[in-house]
Amino acid sequence: MRSFDLAPLYRATVGFDQIAEMMDRALATDVSRESYPPYNIEKTAEDTYRISIAVAGFTEDDLTVELKDHALVVSGRKAEEAEPRTYLHRGIATRAFERRFTLADHVRVTGAATENGMLHIDLKREVPEALKPRQIEIARGLARGAATEPKSVN
Template identity: 45%
Template sequence: MSKLTLGSYPHLLGFEQLERLLERTAKSGNEGYPPFNIEQTSDHSYRITLAVAGFSEANLAITVEDRQLVIRGRQQDDSEGRIYLHRGIAARQFQRTFVLAEGVEVGEAVIENGLLHVDLTRAVPEAVVKTISIRKG
């Protein structure tokens, strides 16, 4: 069985970058931690919410790298000098990556009650109709 690519569809011109983007997303290694929601808050805006209980603002970093929203969390292991009888809450780090479409901008990020909210907006492109003249060769 051969792998289908966007290049194998003759009516899809110039989508090679989208194909590379899909491959990169598949390889991003996002695991199940931390859990997150993505909601549409209006016709042109979204909100990503991550469950980051135990993380403070200082433990979190949000960057946009090559059209990818990258959210990282690092906690310090403060177990030195403590004797745990049970340790179910581990100091854990994470990295979550979300691929952004052309025109999607990252807005505000707010942390409240153990949830990190990141707002995104999508610019609506103007509809452009262009007439191409035909000349005799």
């Protein structure tokens, strides 16, 4: 596996340490360890997303979805069975897992539900009004510094 030195990025930028740390984590992650459970991330509209995770064999009580420091953490832990079973073939994995998704600023979780062995987590990006683009009106014939308030672009 290739190794990337991100030290120059840390030296040449200010305020981008969160992005550099995220890249560092992504490059250090063992890809083979991250295959269970399988998942999809889809864009359902302009500002909405859905994460779908295959959780066959898990009930709602076995699953946990929580937010921790801009990270969505989904974990599953199957309760011990009261009566042990004898399997002739066991192909459905119900081992414990923890899956992390780093969320961008202003992305919030709007809901989570299970359906047909899938856990669906809906997300929405809500950009605050102060960060939305706005048009600055150009004043005509006014003295310097006497500009009017900017108008929001909707």
